[in-house]
Amino acid sequence: MTTSPARDVELASDLVVHAARLVRAVRRELELPAIVRIVSLLDEHGPVGISRLAELDRCSQPTMSSAVAQLVDRGWATKAPNPDDARGSVVTLTDAGRAELARIRRLNGERVAALVADHPDLDNEDLATAVAVLRGVLQKGSTS
Amino acid sequence: MTTSPARDVELASDLVVHAARLVRAVRRELELPAIVRIVSLLDEHGPVGISRLAELDRCSQPTMSSAVAQLVDRGWATKAPNPDDARGSVVTLTDAGRAELARIRRLNGERVAALVADHPDLDNEDLATAVAVLRGVLQKGSTS
DNA sequence: TTCAATTACATAGGTTTCCTATGTAACATG
DNA sequence: CATGTTACATAGGAAACCTATGTAATTGAA
Structure with a gap:
């Protein structure tokens, strides 16, 4: 499916990427100040x-x-x-x-x-x- | 230690809080654009x-x-x-x-x-x- | 067909969030 | 007591987003 050089490296990146996505989603939906x-x-x-x-x-x-x-x-x-x-x-x-x-x-x-x-x-x-x-x-x- | 109304509720909040902290830490350290x-x-x-x-x-x-x-x-x-x-x-x-x-x-x-x-x-x-x-x-x- | 929504995207303008640089006053140390 | 360090404030600006709105293409209904 996606490029997969090493599973854990990909995971580490995904952790950050998804974390960022989560933060913005929550801020938009709940309108919580930082x-x-x-x-x-x-x-x-x-x-x-x-x-x-x-x-x-x-x-x-x-x-x-x-x-x-x-x-x-x-x-x-x-x-x-x-x-x-x-x-x-x-x-x-x-x-x-x-x-x-x-x-x-x-x-x-x-x-x-x-x-x-x-x-x-x-x-x-x-x-x-x-x-x-x-x-x-x-x-x-x-x-x- | 801290106020603990219900464990899972606290965890849910912490997930968001820590995610935000992680995102900023990474952006500062690695200087990755969004x-x-x-x-x-x-x-x-x-x-x-x-x-x-x-x-x-x-x-x-x-x-x-x-x-x-x-x-x-x-x-x-x-x-x-x-x-x-x-x-x-x-x-x-x-x-x-x-x-x-x-x-x-x-x-x-x-x-x-x-x-x-x-x-x-x-x-x-x-x-x-x-x-x-x-x-x-x-x-x-x-x-x- | 025709004309009114809807959809995909661009642009304008502004807000939030965060940073570096720098100043000031209080502490610490030789 | 002079000098460096620490805690915080202020100034100024950049990055990351958002809402509002305009435009052109598409869909759908009359």
Whole structure:
């Protein structure tokens, strides 16, 4: 069917290609702003500074600065000066942010639940594997 | 650790979040233009029209028009009028396009191979599962 | 046939998302 | 205390998309 030099190499490429497709599809259908990623990060890593957040999200520091400003603007997070280091900030998820995270997860959950329903050869374990792979690819060390 | 309403719902969200992070990380590190996705599509689906390509890539038709123009510009594809329908075009992958696809796959392959190497609990089968999940989520029907 | 949808694509114009470059103030260190 | 480093902000711009809309070809119904 398609050119197949080595199966795993092709898979690696497809992972990225499909990931990109997924992201755009979700953004179009659910109209989620890019900053919801950071809400998820904050939930996972608790209150952190901006540069650290940028590292975790693999984006530049100015991008994260602007993202945090938007989060604060929407009331999903607060930004306070770091008491231990006057240069730094501490970004914290608000209750509204947590509510938004729950809402997003519900939306995504519904969509994927529907998939798993009419896709007999995929289950939640496969989903967990997929997330683990994406997470794994992003672990430090892959940043050449 | 984090709020956990229902495991699978959280996973569904994480899939999207991590996918977005992966895409940006790859674009930053490898500096691949977005249009490489379409090269992959053309390899998979053979010569097709622009609107169909847009459907397959889950993007808008104008976005695909512009993407194809870029592909032609780089010599990775050709755009010819459809002989059966004067409105339509037929976009075809060139040899240069196939070469580029091979190059990209090699780059991604190296990166993921490194991951699999120092990540004992992940193997190529997991990778295949991840791709299958992403592909599955994108199948028609998920477009509400 | 003819004329009104529909379809395939192009163009215009704008928004979101993200980046590099650079400045500023606070810390760290010799 | 001078110098380098770190945390963040700001400026400016580029890439990637989108909606709205126009045009020409095709289909379909009267």
